[in-house]
Amino acid sequence: MIISFDLDDTLIPGIKTFPTEPQTLWHKLFSREKLRSGTIRLMKALQGKGHSVYIYTTSYRSPLYIRRLFLSYGIRVNKIINKRIHDETLRERAGIISKYPPAFSIDIHIDDSPGVAMEGGRYHFKTIIIEENNTGWTDFILAHLSRQ
Numbered sequence: 221m222i223i224s225f226d227l228d229d230t231l232i233p234g235i236k237t238f239p240t241e242p243q244t245l246w247h248k249l250f251s252r253e254k255l256r257s258g259t260i261r262l263m264k265a266l267q268g269k270g271h272s273v274y275i276y277t278t279s280y281r282s283p284l285y286i287r288r289l290f291l292s293y294g295i296r297v298n299k300i301i302n303k304r305i306h307d308e309t310l311r312e313r314a315g316i317i318s319k320y321p322p323a324f325s326i327d328i329h330i331d332d333s334p335g336v337a338m339e340g341g342r343y344h345f346k347t348i349i350i351e352e353n354n355t356g357w358t359d360f361i362l363a364h365l366s367r368q
């Protein structure tokens with residue numbers, strides 16, 4: 221499967237807060253943005269099972285920056301979709317839907333936003349919504365995916 225992750229308030233704390241991964245030296249040198257605790261183990265487990273891991277963000281962070289941020293934690297993300305790529309791909313539809321994973325062949329999208337789950341219901345794509353206080357979020361995702 222192709223599994224995509226939102227960044228802000230899902231994997232990177234912003235308005236929402238949650239524990240973050242221990243920082244490596246490379247990461248400290250590279251960025252002040254930290255990844256949610258459990259991200260490394262989860263992404264490596266998913267890729268180990270043969271899944272592809274994408275990032276799908278409505279931010280304008282460059283794909284190169286995002287690729288390097290994850291690499292600084294030892295994670296090789298398979299593909300990155302930012303707001304610019306979303307807009308270019310969806311064209312006039314980009315304004316009416318914040319995310320549309322099927323446009324990128326994504327099977328399931330993981331996000332913090334109930335609004336994205338509602339869009340999934342309306343436009344027929346699968347989502348997993350992770351709450352800020354879900355400390356067992358990685359097992360929650362793995363259990364959800366095993367039922368697909």
Ligand SMILES: [Mg+2]
Nearest residue numbers: 226228229332
């Ligand atoms: Mg978000």
